[in-house]
Amino acid sequence: MILPVARTALTSLRRDRGALALTFILPVAFFTILAVIFGARRDPTPPVAVIVVDQDQSRASRALVEGLARESLDVRTRPAARHGVEQAEYTEDTAELAVRAGDAPLALVIPAGFAERALAGADAHADVKLVRDASDPVAAQIVEGLLQRIAMTSLPEVMAGRGVRLMDPFVGGFTAEQRRRVEEGLAALRDRPDPETAGPEGGMLIPVRVRDVVGPARNDSMISFYAAAIAVMFLLFTASAAAGSLLDESESGTLDRVLGSRVTMGALLGGKLLYCTALAFGQLVVMFVWAWLVFGVDLPGHLDGFAVMGLVTSFAVAAFGMLIASACRTRAQLAAVSMLLVLVMSAVGGSMFPRYLMPAAMRHAGLVTLNAWAIDGFTKVFWRDEPVWRLWPQVLVLGAAGAVLSALAWRLARRWERS
């Protein structure tokens, strides 16, 4: 009796394409996405973009910049050319603005007097400054670590000279002959052809002062990120499920009865879209109010940006839900398709892992998802404190996506209009 029961279950599964897709395609699709994101063999460390402003222009500062460029960093000294016109080099102010705008997660400023005073430990004001976007905690740590490594590989004579100067008082002062030999040795280190073979590894050799310009003095950046990221993913699920009422009504005959009244297909879809948008916005409000009350995310300080991003995101996800509900024939099909699409979109679009941790190709691929644009928008609001008008790219893309998806949904739903 066991085998017939198993056989019946297997036959049922074979007939249920949605369940088959969930069983076999979804895990493979997910595995593929994660393998691409974290595929260590091809691209182990995504290049961290760092803006460099060298105010010192000393041999040591130039060596430091060159050293950074040799590492797996995307070193930028000026903004990308616009319309073929090369832009002016970053200053400390424009570099900070660029970090605030999210062009790069951090900017490294080497102040004038760095080689003369900071390296000698004489003046902390000349320390290297790292202007950081706190939403990307990894980038700053990578650059800080690399700076110390470069100190040993690109500036061995500076490090050795520092050691000599520290030692000088303890040995009662070098003689003129000893001082001459030390200078010769440092010169030899300076002119050494291969800095990669340089000396011992050390700790914090280059003094660095880190300053957060995005989300300053807050440790809730990841909480803000996940509030937006998780909310968008669940919004997609909610919108798909809510839009599925179309299929319920079609199966029960209610849709026929409604369309037999004064309600047209346009009005019906408009009403459903309004409902799904309101539902999604309500879900976002609950999510962020909870994040504010429990985790201290600054919702009251960003109400305008939240309202704009919340409404446009809700509209786009509602339209997405309407489209897949219109495209599917049954509730079971809708459940399978929405699960597949939403999980894939969420993985690629950054709802599960921040996109800045992904390889460049995946980061760009993520831009085809609603998640990426919505999360980018909420990031601008809650981390970068950007004014509402700076949300225009996200508003434009999500608004246009919502309009296109709605139009496609209406096109597909016309099959219900008249047979």
Add this chain to the structure above:
Amino acid sequence: MLPSAPADDPAALPLEISGVAKRFGDLRALDGVSLRLAPGECLGLLGPNGAGKTTLLRAIAGRVQPDAGSITVLGAPAGSPAARLALGWIPQELALYPRLTCLENLEAFGRYFGLGGAALSTAVERCLRWAALADRADDAVQHLSGGMKRRLNMAAGLVHAPKVVLMDEPTVGVDPQSRNRMFEMIDALASEGTSIVYTTHQMAEAERLCDRIAVVDHGRVIAVGTRDELVRAAFGTRSEVVARFERMDESAAAWIRQRGGRFDGAAARFEVEQPTAMVALLEAAARAGHTLVDVSLRRPDLESVFLHLTGRELRE
């Protein structure tokens, strides 16, 4: 959208169907159907499952676009806003919102027809009373009995007080007591002058409710008239002898054919001009060596008419 004509033309018939045809792939669902519905009349569409009754109702409601022919509702083309307002459609399925209460369902459908304010409240109250659901107004549909759901399903199609009502087998799956209650509701509706098209494959329902009956099979209307007209047209003054054979074999089947009878799978049917002809039939059977059991003489009914016209039973 077809051009809309006023639906309150006093000269226009409640419903006029002319040469309507509809195909779904290879299936000819409707094949040149023509029918007229008089004011205040209840017209039954009688036919087996798959005969095309529901497709015809959907075409009248504007939910199916005919390939040929025309349908007007009080002078307005089917599917036009005026026709939709004039029509009440009670589908076979329970086309309701299961989580909403009776009151909320009726309000929703009333709003879909443009009702609001006091007019909506009055209409909803009237429908609740008509369906004997006033005391269950605040109960969710999913908690109602099957019969109550059916009654609410009917009420939801009437909330906007339509002049023409389409009922698609509204009593399917309903117990006899609830069915009688629904018949009373339909009687009340008809007494108010509402014109009704009622589809069924239940002969008794058609006889009980309908002024005229259209027999539908394979997408065609094969006969229309009152019950008596249909019987007279099919059988004249003849009666029907229904007989079971003790042993039904090839020889019996050949004898039935020879005597002009038909075998419907269970019994043989013979048409006789006079009741006395029954005696001769029994004697002939005995002479041929066949023993008849359960022999009855009866006036033909709608079932007999359907069998006569199509060669098969209504419930096949």
